[in-house]
Amino acid sequence: MTQYPSLPTDSRAAHAAIAGYEYQFDKTALTLLSAANTHVVQIEGIEDIDLHTGLRSEAVQVKYFAGQTYSSPKSLRDPVRLMLEHYKTGARWDYVLHVHFGNFGVMPDCFDVTLLKQSLTKKPRTGEVMEYFAGVNDVDLDDFCSRLRIIRGDSFEEQETALIAALRTAVGCDDDEVVAIYLAKAREFVHERARSDESSVRSATRQELIDWLTVKDFLFDKWQMQKIGADRYRAAQKRKLRSAEFHKTTKKRAIYLEISTDNFDETVSLCEVLARKHLGRLKSALPWTIIVGGTPDLVRKLKIELVRSGITFNDGHEDLEFQPRAFIANPVINTRGAGDRIERSSFILRLVTQDSFRMLEPSQFKISRFVSIGDEQNWMGDTADQVFALRHFEPVVYKQLMEEIA
Incomplete structure (x- = not known):
């Protein structure tokens, strides 16, 4: 020895x-x-x-x-x-x-x-x-x-x-x-x-x-990211997400975001990107679910910004009283002519706070692919088939990476 x-x-x-x-x-x-x-x-x-x-x-x-x-x-x-x-x-x-x-x-x-x-x-x-x-x-x-x-x-x-x-x-x-x-x-x-x-x-x-x-947490320390460079690290994470089928629009996908004053603008931008990606896709595509953490004021401010941007979202009426049945309901869609691509939808995003989302039973709304911006939390594994945690990036890089995957 x-x-x-x-x-x-x-x-x-x-x-x-x-x-x-x-x-x-x-x-x-x-x-x-x-x-x-x-x-x-x-x-x-x-x-x-x-x-x-x-x-x-x-x-x-x-x-x-x-x-x-x-x-x-x-x-x-x-x-x-x-x-x-x-x-x-x-x-x-x-x-x-x-x-x-x-x-x-x-x-x-x-x-x-x-x-x-x-x-x-x-x-x-x-x-x-x-x-x-x-x-x-x-x-x-x-x-x-x-x-x-x-x-x-x-x-x-x-x-x-x-x-x-x-x-x-x-x-x-x-x-x-x-x-x-x-x-x-x-x-x-x-x-x-x-x-x-x-x-x-x-x-x-x-x-x-x-x-x-091969555990769910595919992370490594910051020194390793610095050693190989942020671009190579981001490219590796993108390949891993794609190999795990996080880009498949027919899978029920969710992302967890922790809102702060420092990342607020990037959070709004990311929500807009994920929402607008839904339009024009085949009618079999499912909208993203965005689960947010943060103060009530910041969550409310986020929703106001999305409304002003013309983003229709389903929050299960959580500002009044969260209604699980309303939240899990499928959107009403219209397709282009006789085609199969979505032209209009009653909502193009699900957006809900962590507290409301955790009121759902997994059997009611089981996520297939879950992306956590930051460390994976214990409750996430119970709600999804697969969880992928991303960290070490600047907020703008998360937005770029998710836009490429969405």
Whole structure:
């Protein structure tokens, strides 16, 4: 199990140490994604990664020496010594040393007893020679060597590319979405588990990682957005919305908006866009439902602005007394001539406060696709088949994104 010392004061040494930890965590995520559903991966177990298949156990040490050259078996002394110490307890695991050198030189992919002894012999300039294999006979050392594999690890960038490909396959999306969303979430999963003192928490399966990646909240921290750029992040969110069929006009779609004085103008504009998109569509199209939070004065002001803009909306008479039957009723529409496109409609938008909407039973008005501007709230999952939360954007960007999806 990796020990986390204080980072060296030299900046280059500190950078190498951090890169080593990140390299290890990416390798852990790759191990999880390539594991069978019945396999269990112990993060920071006996070694950095312990893989239990039911038939055998494998301990993997991950080392990243990008600034070093493999020169002799002694270059691998420390990780091999730790593995032999575990073997000496009577364990008969398999062992893997996954190591990256800037220059691999003549690094072998396995040791025989002679190479193992060379690796584990330390000859200081002064003092006694240290033989870390002392007390283990040659038969057992040979058995240990038969269990030990030395793998040439990819560079940090090559391994990251492999992780992106594995995530793309596991989640079913493209590379941009992986970089924008799932790469950070996979790393977060490993980081959170690795930090725990509880062995049970550090135990994980492939399915647990997949579940973590595919929960309803498709978000990641602001630093990741800043890293890839707002445009790529927005494009990834748009693709995710479309792949989840948020653009389908025949689905009952809703959006939650929290009104404030700072975003009021953009909120009015977004409501107008979603409403006007309804006209001219096929008569099978359903109008958007907009659920708003905010002070009564701001909600009233929003409705006044929409009336002035000629937007007809259905609020279930909530300003008098909310009537669920009136709210869920379908609009009366007129089509163009003998065609199927909507020319006029008794309303082109449903608009209601959160308090009124939550008076509805899900069986009365079940939302198919629900967009939350901001964090997903607990009540949303009960009212919709699928919830997608958007955040980190400026108000004007929400409007642009939803206009493209609407």
